[in-house]
Structure formats: structure tokens, C-alpha cells
Amino acid sequence: MLRLAFRNLMARKGRLFMSALGVIASCTFLAGVFVFSDTITSSFDKLFANAYRNTSVVVRSSNVIKADFGGDQRDTIDETLVNAVKAVKGVAVVNGTVTGSAAMATEKGKTVGIDGPPKFGGSYTPSPTSPWKIVEGRAPTGGSEVLIDRHSAKLGKLALGAKVSVTTTVGSRLFTVVGIATFAGNDTSGGSTWALFDLPTAQQFVTGLPGKLDAIAVRSDGSLSDTELKAAVQQALSGQKAEVLTRAEITKESQTQIEKGVGSFTTFLTIFAGIAVFVGCFIIYNVFKITTAQRLQENALLRAIGARSGQVVKAQMLEALAIGVIGGLLGFAAGLGLATVILTLLRAVGFAPSESGLAVHPMSLVWTMVVGILVTLACAVLPAVRAGRVPPLAALRDVSIDRTSHSRRRLAVGIGALAISITGVIIGLAGTTIWLVPGVAGLFVAMVAFGPAMVRPLSSAMVRPLRAMRGVTGEIAARNAARSPERTALTSAALAICLALLIGVSTLGTSLVSSFKHTVAQQFRGDIAISASGNGASGGLPTSVLGDVQKLPQVDHALAIGGGLLRTDDGSNKALTVLTINADQADSMMKIDFLGGGWSAVHDADIAVSKDKAKELKVALGDTITASFLDGTKLSLKVAGVFDSSFLGGIVVDRGLLEKSTAPHFDFQILATGKGGISNADLKTAVKTVTDKVPIAKTQTRAEFIDSQVQQVSGILNFIYALLGMSVFIAVLGIVLTLMLSVYERRRELGLVRAIGMTRRQVRSSVRWESIVTAVIGATMGVVLGVSLGWIVVKALADQGLNTFAVSITSVVLFTIMAMLFAVAAAWFPSRRAAKADILQAIATT
Numbered sequence: 055m056l057r058l059a060f061r062n063l064m065a066r067k068g069r070l071f072m073s074a075l076g077v078i079a080s081c082t083f084l085a086g087v088f089v090f091s092d093t094i095t096s097s098f099d100k101l102f103a104n105a106y107r108n109t110s111v112v113v114r115s116s117n118v119i120k121a122d123f124g125g126d127q128r129d130t131i132d133e134t135l136v137n138a139v140k141a142v143k144g145v146a147v148v149n150g151t152v153t154g155s156a157a158m159a160t161e162k163g164k165t166v167g168i169d170g171p172p173k174f175g176g177s178y179t180p181s182p183t184s185p186w187k188i189v190e191g192r193a194p195t196g197g198s199e200v201l202i203d204r205h206s207a208k209l210g211k212l213a214l215g216a217k218v219s220v221t222t223t224v225g226s227r228l229f230t231v232v233g234i235a236t237f238a239g240n241d242t243s244g245g246s247t248w249a250l251f252d253l254p255t256a257q258q259f260v261t262g263l264p265g266k267l268d269a270i271a272v273r274s275d276g277s278l279s280d281t282e283l284k285a286a287v288q289q290a291l292s293g294q295k296a297e298v299l300t301r302a303e304i305t306k307e308s309q310t311q312i313e314k315g316v317g318s319f320t321t322f323l324t325i326f327a328g329i330a331v332f333v334g335c336f337i338i339y340n341v342f343k344i345t346t347a348q349r350l351q352e353n354a355l356l357r358a359i360g361a362r363s364g365q366v367v368k369a370q371m372l373e374a375l376a377i378g379v380i381g382g383l384l385g386f387a388a389g390l391g392l393a394t395v396i397l398t399l400l401r402a403v404g405f406a407p408s409e410s411g412l413a414v415h416p417m418s419l420v421w422t423m424v425v426g427i428l429v430t431l432a433c434a435v436l437p438a439v440r441a442g443r444v445p446p447l448a449a450l451r452d453v454s455i456d457r458t459s460h461s462r463r464r465l466a467v468g469i470g471a472l473a474i475s476i477t478g479v480i481i482g483l484a485g486t487t488i489w490l491v492p493g494v495a496g497l498f499v500a501m502v503a504f505g506p507a508m509v510r511p512l513s514s515a516m517v518r519p520l521r522a523m524r525g526v527t528g529e530i531a532a533r534n535a536a537r538s539p540e541r542t543a544l545t546s547a548a549l550a551i552c553l554a555l556l557i558g559v560s561t562l563g564t565s566l567v568s569s570f571k572h573t574v575a576q577q578f579r580g581d582i583a584i585s586a587s588g589n590g591a592s593g594g595l596p597t598s599v600l601g602d603v604q605k606l607p608q609v610d611h612a613l614a615i616g617g618g619l620l621r622t623d624d625g626s627n628k629a630l631t632v633l634t635i636n637a638d639q640a641d642s643m644m645k646i647d648f649l650g651g652g653w654s655a656v657h658d659a660d661i662a663v664s665k666d667k668a669k670e671l672k673v674a675l676g677d678t679i680t681a682s683f684l685d686g687t688k689l690s691l692k693v694a695g696v697f698d699s700s701f702l703g704g705i706v707v708d709r710g711l712l713e714k715s716t717a718p719h720f721d722f723q724i725l726a727t728g729k730g731g732i733s734n735a736d737l738k739t740a741v742k743t744v745t746d747k748v749p750i751a752k753t754q755t756r757a758e759f760i761d762s763q764v765q766q767v768s769g770i771l772n773f774i775y776a777l778l779g780m781s782v783f784i785a786v787l788g789i790v791l792t793l794m795l796s797v798y799e800r801r802r803e804l805g806l807v808r809a810i811g812m813t814r815r816q817v818r819s820s821v822r823w824e825s826i827v828t829a830v831i832g833a834t835m836g837v838v839l840g841v842s843l844g845w846i847v848v849k850a851l852a853d854q855g856l857n858t859f860a861v862s863i864t865s866v867v868l869f870t871i872m873a874m875l876f877a878v879a880a881a882w883f884p885s886r887r888a889a890k891a892d893i894l895q896a897i898a899t900t
Contacts, residue, residue: 072791073341077381078388079787080334081426083780084327085389088418090396091320095313096413102308104238105185110274111284112304113139116297119621119684121629127619127717129684130266131296139270142290144283146275149181150267154222154260154718155593156249157586158206159749161217165587166210171245173593175222177256178235183271185243186250190214191233194252197259200229201250205242207234219749220249223718224262225596226748244312263716326777329555331429333781336502336548337788339433340541342374344795346437353444367442374434375427382426386419468503471496483849490850497842501550501835505543510536512831524823527816530807531823535831538796545792546832548785549877553836553869554843555778560865561844563771567764568858573701574760577645580613580725581734582741583759587750594720595751597713599744600636603726608740610729612636613643616721618712620689623680630681632661633702634709634719643725646702650675651695657708662695666853667704683715700853785832786876789825793884797821805893814889821885822878829877833870841866 106112117129133150140148156175158166167173178186178201180193186201191214194201200218212218216231235250237243250256257264274283280300288298299307346353353366393412478493513536520528535542584603586594600614616634640646640653649665656662663673673679679691691707712719728737734755745751754762797804804817841861848859 072794073338073345073377074381074384075787075791076334076337076341076784077378077426077430078385079780079784080331080338080429081382081385081422082388082392083330084324084425085386085418085422086392086396087320087323087327087389088421089389089393089412089414090323091316092415092418093393093397093411093413094316098244098312098316099309101238101240101243102305102312105243105308106301106305107238108182108273109271109301109304110280111272111287111301112299113270113272113287113291113296114268114299115295117295117684117686119619119629121619121631127629127684128268129295130261130263130268130716131270131294133265133267135291135294135296136267136270138290139272139287142283142286144274144278144286145272147182147271147273149179149183149271150177150253150269151179151271152177152253152256152261152263152266152268154256155720156220156222156260157593157750158202158210158247158249159219159221160210160212161219163219163746163749164210165750166206166212166218167247168209168245169587171247173247175220175249175251175256175260177253177260178250179253181271183273185238186235187239188233188235191231194232194250194255196252197255198229199232199251201233201235202231203242203246203248203250204234204236205245206247206249207231208241209247218249220259221596221748221750222260222262223593223596223720224259225598226750227259261718323777326774326780329551329778330781330784331425333548333551333784333788335429335433336544336551337784337791338430339437340544340788341791341795342434342437343544344541344792346370346441349441353441357444363442366444367438370438370441371431371434374430374438377434378427378430379423381430382423385426386422389422390414464503464506468500468507471499471503475500479846483846487850490846494843494846497839498551501839502543502547505547505835506539508835509539509542509546509831512834513542513827516827516830520823520827524819527820528823530820532827534796534800534820534824535827541792541796542828542831545788545828546835548788549829549832549873550834550836550839552778552782552785553833553873554840555781556775556869557837557840557866558843558847559771559774559778560862560869561841561860562847563767564860564862564865565844565848565856565858567767568860569856570763570767571760572858574756577699577701578725579643579645579727581728581756582726582737583754583756584724584726584741584745585722585752585754585759586720587752593718594722595724596748597709597719597721599748599751600721600724602744603724603741606740606744608728608732608737610727611639611642612724612726613639614709614721615723615725616709616712616719618707618715618717618719620681620683623682623688630679630705631703632705632707632712634707634712634721636710637706637708643727647698649696649698651693653695655694656706657710659689659691659711660694660708661691662697662706663693664700664702664704665696665698666700668693668696670704684717685715687715782876786880789828789877789880790884792828793821793825793881794887796824797884797888804888808893817889818885821888822881825877825881825884826874829873833873836873837866837870 113131113135115129115131119127121127130152136148136150139145153174153176155173157173160166178184178193188201189204191201200220202212202218206212210216210218212231214231214234217228218231219226219228229249229251235248237248242248251259254264257266261268272283272287274280278286280302284298284300291298356366357363390412397412473496475493475496478489478491478496482488482490482493513532517529517532520532522528524531584595584599594616595614597614597616600612603609603612614634614636618632618634620630620632622628622630637653637656640656644653646653648662651662653662661679663671668674671679673693675693675696677693679693681689681691683689689711691705697706709719709721726737726741728734738753738755742753745753752762808814808817844861845859848856
């Protein structure tokens with residue numbers, strides 16, 4: 055049977071390729087994600103290994119607030135510690151550094167860099183411990199010169215002598231570019247932009263903390279190992295709030311932080327790769343089911359000459375194993391190409407290191423092969439078992455009969471899945487969110503289970519319209535789709551799942567935009583919005599902008615919204631994230647429903663909390679929350695208001711509270727209203743006299759601000775649509791494969807209709823319309839499922855401010871039309887092949 059399985063594969067190379075095609079497509083995205091992750095991780099590992107190559111130990115503050123998603127806030131250390139470290143035996147070089155947020159703009163006001171990667175500023179000292187190497191020009195000196203990374207020079211088309219505006223928490227100033235540098239052999243560090251100054255300028259302008267350092271890099275003279283030098287430096291700094299890390303420790307920490315960030319993005323991509331594999335399962339199963347049905351006589355003859363049922367099953371599974379191996383290998387090879395394309399695009403926009411070449415971890419190949427083989431074997435089990443149960447007398451039958459639409463077992467599974475789905479959604483929306491997982495999964499299972507039962511009536515309903523439109527070819531197309539309900543249902547289901555996800559994402563995005571517009575209209579009264587470009591990558595707006603705007607005679611009220619970190623007073627060093635506002639303007643600028651207290655009571659250490667945060671912290675109006683600043687200053691925060699809004703986060707404090715801290719503080723946004731009689735255009739012109747001095751500041755009217763937020767949501771949706779594109783491609787591939795195999799199975803039928811006068815054009819038309827019928831069924835299921843999925847997600851996120859459910863009819867229509875067009879395109883090759891079949895050969899019985 056092993057020899058027979060091998061010969062069957064070699065004798066039908068076309069069928070082998072078509073069977074493997076679904077596996078290849080499913081594995082390609084998964085392999086691409088693995089290789090992409092390996093390459094990015096390896097590149098950053100090399101980057102930081104090179105960055106700390108000439109550093110033996112690093113000294114920094116041990117005082118830190120641990121925030122989520124790697125946003126830790128670490129205290130500074132006193133510059134006087136440099137002399138203490140220099141005095142340690144075994145120390146050869148000491149270099150103090152500072153780092154902070156700093157955004158650059160060209161002389162024409164164009165921000166340097168793209169949205170996303172951070173925009174940094176810091177100090178540069180010609181030292182062996184510095185990861186920076188000047189490739190053009192010289193080091194900066196004084197308060198008017200800057201050294202920039204080569205990546206920024208390319209993006210901003212900046213040469214030596216160019217003028218750049220740099221904005222930090224302190225303010226915005228003009229500098230002259232005197233040098234261009236590389237970071238550890240790369241144009242920059244992970245796509246970031248860097249503005250580097252001499253140490254005194256960086257302390258004054260970047261962090262606003264003269265005499266303070268973020269870290270001290272130390273190089274050994276070779277007499278002590280890194281571990282021994284660490285111990286010596288730590289002993290010299292005993293009593294100080296400082297910690298010492300060896301080169302290996304700081305390198306590992308930096309690499310781990312990057313790996314976490316890359317890991318989160320990789321997980322996000324893996325979810326979509328999993329969706330592609332899930333969609334591919336329908337195609338792989340359908341191909342095996344069709345090919346098994348087409349080999350009905352062959353398997354029956356094997357049974358007739360003595361083969362046992364188990365031997366037939368084993369032969370089928372061996373073929374499936376070979377297909378899984380071939381598909382996995384070819385899928386991994388295609389994944390290498392996909393990863394290369396992704397990395398090339400990311401490097402083109404500056405999101406990835408300039409390291410060339412792919413890094414492939416052996417486990418990536420292993421996991422791709424494991425997934426490819428397991429998915430293939432799982433999809434082949436049921437067709438193989440059915441092949442083993444074929445009676446010997448079936449050798450006399452020339453066609454396969456599909457009665458799957460009448461399966462009682464399938465009906466029971468569908469009813470059970472629907473019951474689980476309804477129960478899960480009800481319990482999930484009631485508060486136990488985890489129940490939404492089986493609720494949503496049950497929807498998909500129910501759709502697959504009920505699919506064959508839905509195909510026959512839906513296809514039959516299209517017989518008359520198609521007959522009226524296309525005559526006999528239209529009727530044949532609809533009846534062919536109804537003749538094999540499970541085959542049509544599975545092909546439709548693959549397309550329906552993709553369409554459902556696209557419509558679900560679109561519904562979520564449309565609801566998000568509608569909710570945002572509703573919230574802005576109801577809760578904020580600003581006529582002008584000022585925000586920082588770069589989506590927060592540049593830190594934000596200098597705190598001085600608010601005062602300058604308030605001084606304008608055209609401005610009536612102005613509200614600044616910022617953020618900061620406090621530390622919980624439980625010894626865990628965990629962050630307490632707060633939103634900052636100038637509370638004296640809140641009543642005039644915001645309409646927020648308070649369950650107790652109000653904005654008038656929020657000042658100094660009196661705060662407002664949302665009802666959800668109050669429940670989480672177990673506090674009520676008048677209670678006190680104990681916290682502290684980064685420097686250790688204790689705070690007793692009295693709850694002076696409890697509000698019912700998710701838009702402002704959990705805790706709101708007056709911005710004056712954080713101004714007492716040494717930690718950097720930015721404003722994310724400023725909202726302003728004009729005095730009576732001032733038009734929005736005149737108000738915007740007046741405000742721009744302030745914001746033009748801060749190149750990263752965007753000044754927009756209320757309508758322009760809303761439109762810009764909608765564009766950001768659209769950008770995210772387009773990215774998700776692109777990721778779902780692979781699943782759509784697999785679904786369309788499924789239509790192609792199904793039609794190709796269907797044409798092969800119906801070769802005698804096609805020969806007979808051609809023999810009695812059906813033209814080639816009519817044959818092509820019938821195959822194309824059969825594809826359209828399949829797409830219509832898939833679109834019908836996909837639209838219903840997609841809208842339901844969107845509704846569930848929106849309702850589940852109602853507590854997060856998603857208070858409006860909205861469906862984009864335009865998107866639904868567009869996606870449905872796209873499905874029809876894809877169906878027509880998918881039928882092009884199978885229809886031409888069907889029309890070109892030789893009549894005599896097609897109807898030959900020998």
C-alpha cells in the first residue's frame with residue numbers, strides 16, 4: 055500500500071499540485087511571520103550587542119515606576135556620581151548621558167520622521183562607550199548646534215549646515231546641523247529620529263534638569279572583569295539610589311524589551327496567519343473530499359481485489375502526509391519571499407534596522423512543517439475514512455453521489471453550536487467577557503454546519519433569475535451548485551469567513567468613528583484643537599504652549615489635556631496612570647456627567663475618578679488614594695469627584711500637581727474656544743501665531759480634528775484589511791481549485807452537452823455563473839455573520855466608550871461586489887479549460 059500510495063502521487067502530478075496548493079497558501083503567511091520575527095529580533099540583538107560593545111558596566115537610578123507595555127519611568131542620578139565612579143580602581147573611561155523626547159522639523163516646518171517610531175533627543179560625548187559614530191561633520195558644541203542620525207538626514211534631506219527646529223518638553227528652538235552619525239553601524243536605532251547635543255545643552259533643553267544624568271557608561275581598563283567592576287562600582291556608590299549593570303545585563307535587558315515589543319506585533323500578525331490557516335482548512339478538506347469522490351471506482355476496485363478498509367485509509371493518509379510535507383516546505387520557501395517583501399517595505403519607511411539578509415531560526419521551519427502536516431492530516435481524516443468504507447460494488451458506479459445536505463449529525467452539530475453561541479453571547483455581554491469566545495466560535499461552527507442545508511434552497515432560488523438572465527447556461531450553473539451541497543458550502547464558507555471578518559472590522563471602525571464623533575459633540579466644546587504630530591511619538595506639546603494660547607485676546611477658554619505617571623504606595627513600584635487637565639477650565643470646556651462632586655473641587659491633590667476606576671480601587675467620594683512621585687514624595691489624593699465617562703480614562707488630576715514633580719510632562723492636546731463674534735477661521739489664524747513657533751504642533755478646527763482622527767482609524771482598518779488579504783486570496787484559490795476539480799469530475803457531462811450542441815462560450819458561461827452562485831451564497835452568509843460579529847464586539851466594548859453601533863453600507867456593498875469580481879476572476883481558467891475539452895475524449899468510456 056505504501057508503494058501504491060507513492061505511485062498514485064507520481065501518476066497524478068497535477069492533482070498532487072492542486073492538493074498541495076491549499077497547504078502552501080496556508081503555510082506561507084505563517085512562515086513569513088516566523089521569519090520576519092526571527093529577522094527583526096536577530097537584527098536588534100546585533101544592534102544592542104554592538105551598541106554596548108565598548109561598555110563594561112552601566113550606572114543608573116534604581117528608582118523606577120514600572121508601567122505597562124515597557125513605558126517605565128526611571129529617575130535621574132546626580133552628575134556628581136561621575137567623579138565617584140572615576141575614582142574606582144579599574145575604571146578607564148566614564149561617560150554621563152541623558153535621553154528624552156525631542157522632535158525635529160525642517161526650516162520649512164516639516165516634521166522629520168514618520169508617525170510611529172519614537173523621536174529622541176540626547177547627549178553626545180566623543181567617548182569609546184558611545185554607540186554613536188560621526189560619519190560626517192563634527193560633534194556639537196554650545197547651545198546652537200546639533201548632531202543628527204543618518205536616517206533623519208535622509209528623511210529630512212538635511213545636510214551639514216542645515217537649520218532644524220527641535221521641540222522638547224522645555225520648548226522649541228532652532229539649531230544648526232554640524233554632524234551626522236550612525237548608531238552601532240546602523241543609520242539609527244529601530245527607525246527612531248535622534249537630535250544629539252553636548253551634555254550641558256541636553257541637560258538644559260532635552261530633560262530640563264541641569265546637573266542630572268540618566269545613566270553613566272563605564273569602560274574597564276582591563277584589570278577587572280565586568281562582574282568584578284560592577285561590584286567595585288556598586289560598593290563605591292553604596293548609600294545612593296543607583297544600580298549597576300554589566301554589559302551582558304544591560305544588553306540582555308535592551309534586547310528583551312525589543313523582543314517584547316516585536317513579540318506583541320508578531321502575536322498580532324500570528325492571529326491573522328491563524329485565520330489564513332483556518333480558511334485554508336476548508337479548502338484543503340474540500341480538495342481531499344473531491345479527489346476522494348473522484349477516486350470512488352479506484353478505491354472500490356482495491357476493496358474488490360482484497361484490500362482491507364484500514365489499508366485504503368492508510369494509503370490515503372500516506373498521500374496526505376506527503377502532500378503536507380511538500381506543502382509545508384514550499385509554503386516555508388514562499389514565506390521567505392513574503393518576509394523579504396515585508397522587511398523591504400519596513401526598511402523603506404524606517405521601521406526596521408538596516409541589517410540586510412534574513413535570519414531563519416530552525417524552529418520556524420519546524421513549526422511551519424508541523425502546522426502544515428497536522429492541518430493536512432486533520433483535513434484528510436474524514437475523506438480517508440469515507441474512502442475506506444466504499445463497498446466493492448461501487449466500482450460499477452461512474453459518478454459520486456452527495457447527500458450531505460440531509461445529514462442528521464450535521465444538523466445536530468449546527469443546533470448545538472447555535473445554542474452555545476447564543477448562550478455565550480448573552481452571558482458575555484452581561485459581564486463575563488470570556489464567554490464571548492465560545493459565543494463567537496459557535497457562530498462560525500453553526501454556519502459551517504448549516505451550510506450544506508442552506509446551499510440547496512439558495513441555489514434553487516437562483517435558478518429562475520439566472521434562467522431569465524442567461525438562459526439554459528444560467529440554470530445549469532445554479533443546479534450544478536445545488537448538486538454538491540457540501541462542496542459548494544465549504545467553498546462558500548471560506549469566502550464567507552473572510553467577508554465576515556472584513557465586514558466585522560469595518561463595522562467596528564465605523565462604530566468607533568461614530569462613537570468618537572458623538573463623544574466630541576457631547577462632551578467637548580473646543581472650536582480649535584492643537585495636537586502634536588507623530589501620534590505621541592514626539593512626546594507631546596511643551597507645557598508652555600497653553601499659557602501662550604490663553605494670552606491671545608481672541609481666546610475665551612483653553613483646556614490642556616496631558617498625562618503622567620504616579621506610583622502606587624504598596625511597594626510594587628507599579629504605575630498609576632493619570633490624565634492631567636487645567637481643572638479651572640474644565641466646566642467651560644467639557645460636559646461630563648458626575649455621580650458626585652465636580653470639576654470645581656479638583657485642585658492640588660484633589661482628584662476625579664471614573665466610576666469603573668473607583669470600583670477597581672474600592673474608593674468612593676471623599677476617600678483618599680495614597681501614591682507618590684518618582685522622587686519618592688508622598689501624595690494623599692482625595693477623591694473629589696466621580697464621573698461617568700470612559701473617554702477621560704480612570705484618574706484625572708490638575709496639571710499643577712505633576713508640575714511639582716521632576717518627571718517630564720507634556721500636553722497631548724489643547725482645546726480652545728473663541729470669544730463671541732470670533733469666527734473659527736480668525737481664531738485658527740490667531741492660534742497659529744503661537745503654534746507656528748512649535749513646528750510639531752497641528753492646529754485644526756473642530757471639523758478638521760475629527761476628520762484627522764477618522765483618517766487614523768481608516769489607516770488602521772486598511773492595515774487590517776491588508777492582513778486579511780491573504781485569507782481572501784486563499785478563499786479565492788479555493789474557488790479555483792473546486793471549479794478545476796469539478797470540471798475534471800464532470801468531463802463526461804461536459805462532453806455530452808458539447809456533443810448535443812452547447813457552444814464553448816456557453817460552457818465557459820455556465821462555469822463562471824456557477825462560481826458567482828458560490829460567491830453569492832458565501833456573501834449572504836458572510837454579510838449576516840459579519841454584521842453579527844461587529845454588533846457583538848461593539849456591545850462588548852460599550853464600557854470602553856464605544857457607545858454607537860453603526861454599519862457602513864458602502865463597505866458592505868463594496869466587499870460584496872469584490873467577492874463577485876473575485877469569483878468571476880477565479881472561474882476564468884477553469885471555464886476556459888472546460889470549454890476546450892475534446893468532445894470525443896471527454897465521452898470516451900475506455
